[in-house]
Amino acid sequence: MTTAERQPFDTEEYEQRARGGPCFICAFLAGDPAYRHETVYEDEHHVAFFDRFPTLPGKLLAAPKPHIEHAVRDLDEAAYIRLMLFVRTVALAMEDVLKPERTYLLSLGSQQGNAHLHWHIAGLPPGVPYGRQQYHALMAESGVLPTPPEETSALAKRLNQAINTRLRPGA
Template sequence: MRNSPCFICAIVAGDPAHDLEEILYEDDRNLAFLARYPTLPGYVLVSPKAHVEHAVRDLDEDSYLDLMRVVRRVALAVEAVVPSERTYLLSLGSQQGNAHLHWHIAPLPPGTPYERQQYHALMGENGLIPWTRDQAADLAARIRSAL
């Protein structure tokens, strides 16, 4: 992601190369989609459609609150579909890679050993979930239904 064009802008533009990032929610300003490289079942990203890079400086208060309402709404739908003992919500990225502002919704499966929770559960280097187009479509349909 560090050396390629903005993947979120590509999804917003409808680039067919992003077929695993199933769109779950979309309105005039925001977008929610399945993560292409999930470390947990039901991992979702929520972002503004406009390319903004800073959660505090680049959004006015109304835009920020609107985005957070979408994050909450989508997280509740994910929890309705994917068993979870806690749902992590966080914004990651940097000017060096994944600069487009986005929030991670990551449901922690029940019974996950403590040493595999929190940041460990989010790090791709600790393992990704095997993921097919059909699995993504099925999960996306169930989350959309819950929305």
């Protein structure tokens, strides 16, 4: 899948849902089918899952399971370090599997929408022209990639295996 295959994305509908609906991560974790995401990996404290509206192949989100809204104020040092080690492990596994040219890590959201703390983990495929990299590659306004469920499920298994390998070397 390449970034050239982007499909139009309704940003107004997305904003209404993000601002007027429940917390998408809490709803996902509670099993609400309207907020279903493909889980890649989870542990006691965190979850990694595919972005429903990916702008790059295999784009992931990583979040703490409890509803936490601010990385600096709402996490003590130990929880912050645990979260960042989780994000790093997921990002390294994504690099093992997808071999991106660069890995983007961003924490987005605000009190007005998508308030649950989460990190975007997005691998830039090799060969993307410079003018379509960085923020341009991440903007849904430029369209999103279609995600066939069978491809998503197969990639989730590969990423899960890569994460487990990183967490249990030699196992």
